[in-house]
Amino acid sequence: MKFSPITIFNRGILFCILLVLPAITFVRAQVAINKPALGFTQLCANPDFNTFEINFSFSPAGSLDSSNKFVIEMSDPSGNFVTPIVLNFTEKTAVSTPTSRTLIFSVPTTTGGENYKLRVKTTAPAAVSPVSNSFAAYYKIQDSQFSINNFKATATYCTGGSYLLTIDNPGTGTNDSPLKYPSLTYKWFKEPSLSPIANTPTLTVTSPGRYYVETNYGTCTSDSYSNRVTVGESSGLSATITSSKGNLFCAADGPTTLSTQAANSYQWFKNSTLIVGATSQQYQATDEGQYSVKVDYGGCSSTAVIQIDTVRFNSSLNVDSSTTINEGESKSILVTTDAVSPTFNWYLNNNIIASAVSNTLIVTDKGLYSVIITQSTACASTKKLDFEIKFSSDPNVTLIPNLISPNNDGVNDTWILPQQYGNGTNTQITILNSRGEVALQTTNYQNNWPENEIDFSSINPIYYYVITTQDNKIKKGSITVVK
Template sequence: MKCSPTTIFNKYIVVFILLVLPAITCLYAQVAINKPAIGFTQVCANSGFNAFEVSFSFSGALDPSNQFILELSDAAGNFATPVTLSATEKPLTATPTSRTFIFSVPTSTGGENYKVRVKSTSPASVSPVSNAFAAYYKIQDSQFSINNFNATATYCTGGSYLLTIDNPGTGTNDSPLKYPSLTYKWFKEPSLVPIATTASLTVNQPGRYYVETNYGTCTSDSYSNRVTVGEASGVSATITSSKGNPFCPSDGPTTLSTQAGNSYQWFNNDVAISGAIGQQYQTSIAGQYSVKVDFGGCTSSASINLQDVPFTSSLNVSSTTIINEGETKTIIATTDANNPTFEWYFDNTLIAAAVSNTLNVTEEGTYSLTITQTTGCISKKELPFVINFPFVDPNVTKIPNLISPNNDGINDTWILPQEYVSGTNTEILLLNSRGEIALQTNNYQNNWPENALDFKSVNPIYYYIITTQDNKVKKGSITVVK
């Protein structure tokens, strides 16, 4: 039987399909990716640099849709949960059988045994893993402080001192404690072997200490200042004021500082200041300050009388002054302030015309003077005072022989008839039972006793001699009761 041309053509088609097409398919069925070659000895990345090269070669044909994927192991070199790296092909380096990629590592990278591998998508293939390498992303790569930048610290014999990384620290200090993923290496010079890996270090041996952020074999700028820790059997705390004492409040607060210790508590007038438990305390207010410092096994306290008045001033009258109606009293202020200005007030109202250091007063009321030092340290001081007229009770016609100074408003002071009080030039002389002078004045203001009389059981007796301007004399006694 003869075959027609059509039959022969169909047989060739079948042979083509059976023999040729499988061969074509095999062109894309397999690709072999060789072990990646890393272009670095270690990966030490930070925010300013994070670009590293890896190259690999392959054999076999790639589908046009193929993509190469670069994967990173965990810190132990395992690919159970690989990380796909952000990678781009390096320009002008591709050949039909090789590629070079530039990649960056995640910010969480940190370890000594990372590896990479390459995968293709079409056809699917996986390379052998690369050689191991150290890789760290240095999320904090600047110097930081410990012990508040204090270069020395002291602990007591048998005690210890706690060195800590400052958080946040002073100024632009970038504390590594802001980054919870970081670990540390503490050193005691001159040894280069770490003695601790925690965020703080308890020291019970003298020496010079510092700490670095743990970036393994990568070098970095993430290290602290050095602190020399010493042992002392007897230490005494001191306090210094950053702006001196007295200090100038207009220049801002002053910083009170004491020696480095394990713990602190600051006090103002012997009352603990809430939250003031650091080595330093800032204040703009004068007062008696003290601090208790625990040096580790022993404690010491120090105090400072902080003054904020850079000049002195005074008035020629007491806080309460009595004048007679119609009398003029000249108030004089004395001060050593630089280029001072004066502002006088009467019942909280500024007396605009009074701009010198003197003021003539004729009225009862509450007065004050504000003195301002206008050059050097700009500061102010207020001096209050009260002007009263004498208390004269027109109903008093006899000299009292009994008083009860108990602040009940009745017979609290010895009230004399008007003919003997201020303005009459009558001499009032009071003697106690031992003959000692308790009061002598020619300007009595019905104000005795001004201060409390100290007695417990026996009511004291005082003797008076009243001598008028025309030498008329009155004598008698006064009994003081509670």
């Protein structure tokens, strides 16, 4: 069979089209995200303000699948994305275009550094933008003035010794000590220099001068700074304190002996309060606290400080000190504790409940209850927790469950709310975990939380709920998860 040149040419074009079509399809399935632009020069957040904008463009238009999700990732403080932080955000839909987006995000409370970067991802199709310009970012969790040296404006140390300046915790009055917030760092200054000389919670002073400390918020403006203390030098010796049982001791095993060097006279203090009659070289400390001694060497005095803590355990209940139930209703009371091999004794109106020996008690009667938790190993000690159960005088009162056991046994597997707060009532239900993160937020609650398994080993997780009705009535409480 003979083919004309035109026929051969047309078949060649068809063959080329068949080769090119898949390539065209492949290209259309890609998306390119441009470098994101920042809506700020530096990011200075605080509890009252934590919203910032990032905008970016992408191409081509229509390249994103309907199932696509945007993701904002923040680097570590040095700009590294080895373990990026995924940020919560909302989309500013009013300014969205087929090829651009503006996202409003917030940063974690632990944010602090000078060289953060951001990048944007898409999920369908998967793509990653170039990283943004670097920027300083700080969450100013504490941004008010605080005290050092218990607001004492002067201090003295002996020649060859030192004086310890300490941030007060908690301090006096309304003082909001930054030591309450473990993520913070500090910058100490010796006037008139503006260059920091240390970055620790305390400063050992070995030269006379005027000192103060600021919370380190980098290039962000900080209102978190201390009073000034003028430290002088005098001739003499430097006092120290030793504890016979170390800085951590078990009070049940007896006191620890605090000792300082031999001198002319002594005066001991606890938490900056003078201990009447404590004027010897040694002092028997029976409980925890910050102990100090002012030592007079004759012509020169020196003060030493030591923090003594006792071994202890923590315990709490999943109910308030006063809880109301309907007559004929039961309430599950749970003790959460970190005691070593604890034992439990429950009481009703000061009478022991012989059968109650676990960390859970189902109560049906009103009265004054208590539980005594005993730790007999490690450091023997006990702790008593009290609560009261009352009967409601209103039979129509609705009670909200404070305990669930999602173990698929058909009993208390989910958090079941009274009907007046459920689907169709336009009631907003918010559930937060112990870190304050939102685990659920809905205005159409289906009595189905938790939908997924909550994994835990020994410590029973506690969640917190906020119920806001359509007429803005609010109920708050906790939910304990048990196995």
